[in-house]
Amino acid sequence: MMNVEIKEVPATQNAVILRFSGELNSESIGEICSSFEKLESEEKKFAIADMTGVSLISSAALGEFMGARKRFVEKGGDLVFAKMKMDIRTKLNLMGATKIFRVFSDIRSALNAYKWQVERNPEVLHLKFPSYLEVVPPLRQLISRIAKLKGYSNKDSFRIETIVDEVCNNAVEHGKQGVDQKIDLKMSIDPQKIELDVVNMSDPEKMDSLKALLKPRNGAQGETSDSKRGRGLALIKMLTDELTVDCSEKGTSVHIKKVREE
């Protein structure tokens, strides 16, 4: 015996939760099929199958889910699973279905996937870290991994890692340093682009070196200098699509936009 309850998701235009319970077997195919047809007639794009109360799913029932998923994907959406019992998830794994379906541990994560994929809402990471060079490597690797997890290519993720590294190193090197001196980093990521805002406190003693750094140079290409430093900003310029540096006696803020290339 199977039951399905359809629940609209407030604050979304075309996402819906299907709360299944009981056994999803050949006898329930008709009801599964009509549930999906109803969603399609209402032009829903993204369905989250809440599997909390499901004790069994047969291969025939799974076939219905696959067909429905294909139609959702064709419309730019998806059909995903959430809150699935471990034994059912293991069965889906053995059938190879988890290579096709995304399975989320909770509804919130599934809704985040909807907001990312369909509404293309950016996700934001906001960090404050002490102004020390040693903090930068794990930070740049974290952001690079987030980009990779969000589907950015290895190349794009590497470029993002480089941008974060260079901009944070400059913030440490040309700003106030120490445990009490915090650098503020905000990253906003969506399927098309990453934006970064990095703010640090100015060090009055380093204002001259900062101004020298910001003076127009002969670009990165055509490098002739054998100096060990001073190439970071040029590298950032070449890797980003937008770069704004706002420098004052109080602090320096850098805004960067990097459009996804691959």
Next chain:
Amino acid sequence: MESQIDLVYEDIRGKVNAKLIRFIGDLDATNVETVLEKVCSLFNEGIRDLVADFKKLRYVNSTGLGILLHFSKSAKEKGGSFKIANINENVYEIIEIIGATSLLEIYDELDEAIAALE
């Protein structure tokens, strides 16, 4: 804490004043001074030619690139050379963007770099 980087030294057969250095890890602002010190000590010991194997160098930033240019200059001043081989695509792109490909002796394969030693 510094980023992890290991430098593994090997002799090059038939080349008394040369060393092969395998770079393993990330070269960035946190460890350039350590790397600089280690490589400069080789020059001070009389090594003139260095061949750097970058096969396992995952990452380099502008500061790291700065010391590579410094090694190249130092080697030339001593009548030797600093040759780099096996650069991964991402690291190569950074060197290219900085415009340093013409300032560094870059080889696709390690054998080619070693064969180019005078």
